[in-house]
Amino acid sequence: xxxxxxxxxxxxxxxxxxxxxxxxxxxxxxxxxxxxxxxxxxxxxxxxxxxxxxxxxxxxxxxxxxxxxxxxxxxxxxxxxxxxxxxxxxxxxxxxxxxxxxxxxxxxxxxxxxxxxxxxxxxxxxxxxxxxxxxxxxxxxxxxxxxxxxxxxxxxxxxxxxxxxxxxxxxxxxxxxxxxxxxxxxxxxxxxxxxxxxxxxxxxxxxxxxxxxxxxxxxxxxxxxxxxxxxxxxxxxxxxxxxxxxxxxxxxxxxxxxxxxxxxxxxxxxxxxxxxxxxxxxxxxxxxxxxxxxxxxxxxxxxxxxxxxxxxxxxxxxxxxxxxxxxxxxxxxxxxxxxxxxxxxxxxxxxxxxxxxxxxxxxxxxxxxxxxxxxxxxxxxxxxxxxxxxxxxxxxxxxxxxxxxxxxxxxxxxxxxxxx
Amino acid sequence: xxxxxxxxxxxxxxxxxxxxxxxxxxxxxxxxxxxxxxxxxxxxxxxxxxxxxxxxxxxxxxxxxxxxxxxxxxxxxxxxxxxxxxxxxxxxxxxxxxxxxxxxxxxxxxxxxxxxxxxxxxxxxxxxxxxxxxxxxxxxxxxxxxxxxxxxxxxxxxxxxxxxxxxxxxxxxxxxxxxxxxxxxxxxxxxxxxxxxxxxxxxxxxxxxxxxxxxxxxxxxxxxxxxxxxxxxxxxxxxxxxxxxxxxxxxxxxxxxxxxxxxxxxxxxxxxxxxxxxxxxxxxxxxxxxx
Numbered sequence: 001x002x003x004x005x006x007x008x009x010x011x012x013x014x015x016x017x018x019x020x021x022x023x024x025x026x027x028x029x030x031x032x033x034x035x036x037x038x039x040x041x042x043x044x045x046x047x048x049x050x051x052x053x054x055x056x057x058x059x060x061x062x063x064x065x066x067x068x069x070x071x072x073x074x075x076x077x078x079x080x081x082x083x084x085x086x087x088x089x090x091x092x093x094x095x096x097x098x099x100x101x102x103x104x105x106x107x108x109x110x111x112x113x114x115x116x117x118x119x120x121x122x123x124x125x126x127x128x129x130x131x132x133x134x135x136x137x138x139x140x141x142x143x144x145x146x147x148x149x150x151x152x153x154x155x156x157x158x159x160x161x162x163x164x165x166x167x168x169x170x171x172x173x174x175x176x177x178x179x180x181x182x183x184x185x186x187x188x189x190x191x192x193x194x195x196x197x198x199x200x201x202x203x204x205x206x207x208x209x210x211x212x213x214x215x216x217x218x219x220x221x222x223x224x225x226x227x228x229x230x231x232x233x234x235x236x237x238x239x240x241x242x243x244x245x246x247x248x249x250x251x252x253x254x255x256x257x258x259x260x261x262x263x264x265x266x267x268x269x270x271x272x273x274x275x276x277x278x279x280x281x282x283x284x285x286x287x288x289x290x291x292x293x294x295x296x297x298x299x300x301x302x303x304x305x306x307x308x309x310x311x312x313x314x315x316x317x318x319x320x321x322x323x324x325x326x327x328x329x330x331x332x333x334x335x336x337x338x339x340x341x342x343x344x345x346x347x348x349x350x351x352x353x354x355x356x357x358x359x360x361x362x363x364x365x366x367x368x369x370x371x372x373x374x375x376x377x378x379x380x381x382x383x384x385x386x387x388x389x390x391x392x393x394x395x396x397x398x399x400x401x402x403x404x405x406x407x408x409x410x411x412x413x414x415x416x417x418x419x420x
Numbered sequence: 421x422x423x424x425x426x427x428x429x430x431x432x433x434x435x436x437x438x439x440x441x442x443x444x445x446x447x448x449x450x451x452x453x454x455x456x457x458x459x460x461x462x463x464x465x466x467x468x469x470x471x472x473x474x475x476x477x478x479x480x481x482x483x484x485x486x487x488x489x490x491x492x493x494x495x496x497x498x499x500x501x502x503x504x505x506x507x508x509x510x511x512x513x514x515x516x517x518x519x520x521x522x523x524x525x526x527x528x529x530x531x532x533x534x535x536x537x538x539x540x541x542x543x544x545x546x547x548x549x550x551x552x553x554x555x556x557x558x559x560x561x562x563x564x565x566x567x568x569x570x571x572x573x574x575x576x577x578x579x580x581x582x583x584x585x586x587x588x589x590x591x592x593x594x595x596x597x598x599x600x601x602x603x604x605x606x607x608x609x610x611x612x613x614x615x616x617x618x619x620x621x622x623x624x625x626x627x628x629x630x631x632x633x634x635x636x637x638x639x640x641x642x643x644x645x646x647x648x649x650x651x652x653x654x655x656x657x658x659x660x661x662x663x664x665x666x667x668x669x670x671x672x673x674x675x676x677x678x679x680x681x682x683x684x685x686x687x688x689x690x691x692x693x694x695x696x697x698x699x700x701x702x703x704x705x706x707x708x709x710x711x
Contacts, residue, residue: 078615108617119612123630132626133616184616 005092006053007188007220008060008077013050013086015072015244018043021084029085034243046072047083047244054237059214059221061235063228069244070224074190077222078111079103090188108137112181116193118173120165126152126176127161133184144183151179155209171202178210182217191223195230207234228267232256232276240264252276272359273394279361280354282393283374283383287311291321294340296332299324310370313346318380320373322346349373354382358390365390447573458580461530465579469522477514481505484691491698501694504687511680513665520651520661520688523579527586527647531594532640534587539598539636540624549599556592564589564653572657582659590646597639601632637700641693648689662688 016028024043034045047069054060064070075081076088079095088095090110098106112133120129131148135141152161155175165173174194181189195203211234214221225231231238232252240247240255240263248260256276259265287302289311299311303326313321324346332339339345350364351373364372371386472480481502488498508517542549567588571581605628613627629636655663662681669678 075611080611080615104617104619106617107615111615113612113615115608115612117606117608119606119608121609121613121627121631132613136616136618136622136626180616190615 004055006089007056007091008052008054008222009087009089010050010052010054010073010076011087011089013047013073013076013088014084015046015069015076015081016043016084017046025085045244047076050086050241050244050246052239052246052249054220054222056220057218058236059223059234061223061225061231061238062241063225063231063238064241065226067243068241070226070241071192072244073241074113074192074222074224077188077190078107078113108133108184110186111188111190112184112186113190113192114174114177114181114194116197118165118170118177118197120173120176120180122165125162125164126157126168129165129176130179130183132180137184148179148183151183152176154182154213155179169202170198171206174198174206175209178213182213187220189219189221191221193224193226196225196227203230210234228270229272229275232271240267253278253281274359274362275357277358277393278355279352279358279372279374279385279390280356280382282358282389283354283385284389286371286384288381289313289324291315291340295337296329296335296339299329312349312373312381312384313340314381317378320349320351320375320379320381323349323370323373325370351375351379353377358393361385362387362390443570443573451574455575455580458575458584461526461583462578462580464529465522465526465583468525469519472518472522473515477509480518481509487695488691491695491702497694501691504691508684508687511684513662513681513684516660516662516665516681517684517688520648520663520685523583523586523651523654523659523661524644524647524688524692527583527590528640528644530583530587531591531643531647535591535594535639535643536598536636539595539639540602542595542599543602543628552595552599556596559588560592564650568653568657577658579658579660581657582654585657586647586650586654586659589650590643593642593646594636594639597642598632598636601635601639602628604635605631634700634704637696637703641696641700644692644696645689648685648692651685 014025014028016024018024019042021043024037024041027037027041028045028048037043037045050069050073052060062070062073072081076083077090077095079098083096090106095103095106121132124132127145127148130152131139131141131144134144134147139147149161152158155178157172157175157179160168160172165176168176174197177194195206198206207230210221223231223234232255235252237249237251238255239249240260242263248255248264250258253276255264256268256271256273259268287306287308287310289299289302291313294313302311303309309326310323312323315321322343328345328347332345347370349370349372350368352361352364352375354374354376361372365387369387371384371389373384374382376382475483484505485498485502488501489495492498505517508514538552542552564585568581568585571584575581575584609627609631610623613623618626651659651661651663652666653659653663655661655667662685665681666678666685669675669681
């Protein structure tokens, strides 16, 4: 962890539900089982010893099935639910020590929340709903409406300001919920299963929109979901909860490649890898030619050597100049090596960066047998991924993928060195 | 068998005497003050009644007709209201009809002023709710005559005891439905409102009251109907109005007088019920959660 102060620090937080929660805390700290506690005292453990740091500007996903305590945890952050034990620090301030006034200030200016079933006020128009947080904070009506209108525009609902929520579809209602949360300019956005009630297609749209907004707004987002695909797609870090306990914490690729226990492994098996596995982790080293050394003879040798039908041509800086297929070589009218100096003779090579996920890469090779070239931000060639490699990566188990990842990393590194 | 008789555990006769004496003592010592305390209410009732009688009859009919149109947006229905009111006047019952409307409106206004705050308090405190619910049950199930006579003893026959016994009977629905309406507001909406930093007062005014309004309106409607159903009994202790006409019909065995006053009461019930319901429905439409 960096030495920088985390935006939100959750420290050893416990939540026990029941008539006299404080009285059983000692036994909970000693690690009494959930069933035993319920049977002997009538108390239920909601969260047990959760410690997490959320960094400024990241999207932090808390993932778990129903009953895992994820919704309880997010409600601790703005004290819609009071924790039984532990500390919650926001920019170093202990939320649990805040008085009524400080808490209102926190809710009005620092944090805003988006809800699973939208939770809009049905008697207010879209504009009034979006302006709601501002009006509570005492912003003048005119200014509040103006600021709210900007957010409505931002989420793509311009023109619907005077409609009532019930006149809108679920996806549109949630956009209003998002506009309402953005309108207060809060630095922290709490999203409680915000997209779970939406149809799959709309859900993907909303995820895209959130990623899009986040790339310009850089809010600190705490996102709750029961959908690992969603978690992997939007999360910078993911915490997996089960029965109120933290099972694993890490980046999406860490979770996918190194599941901490059987529970996480079972989840990971059903994941759509196409959204998570990057081309960088499965790229291999195809034959290459330096532009100034290129010749028909060398090209044929390299192809045969690598059992490949293509050869990538690189310029003096290791940047991709193009790709030549066996077919192109045969079509060439003469064997004069001047042929190589004319770039229009090369085929276009689809190229992408290391962190592109397979799902985004596959359409590039939809109608072509030429593997996608992987390049760095300066356009230097690192490796290539064929359609076949990408598709087989989608079907692999975490163990196989892990082994491949090691090889792939070695391969791309090799290319980098060769062209340097 | 000896056990066929319930054993005398306390001296019940003594107890009854004590209750009667203490009530008599209250009547003797505080009757006048109580009557004075309720004078503003009586003045309000008489002001409404006199105002209705001061207005030209056709203005009253036009006003009811207009209210009907605003509520239902239906010309036929609002013309029907006008025709009903016209008929009551045509059979010579204009004055008692206005007196009954005045009693009903006063009772409803007081019920709203007392009932809505009580309902709000109930919705906020489970303890207060558990105290109030049995009291409301008692108010609605206690036979009316049990408190009718004490009211007469306290205030003497007249409009005030009539109004108070009407209130006891008609107050519970508005309290119950205010409480219910607020408790039924979607908990996620309340969480959202809280999460944006609403104070308890802001929560009440911006979310709970507007969202509970259709239910509260249903309570007010029930209250007016119960108030109307009390007019005959209220007439027994000096409530006057259409109830008095019904009583006279009974006493003099004039079936026609009782019937006409009875029909007039039914007309009033229809008019007020339809207007209140249509208004409530329109509010509901606006608030419909749709989703």
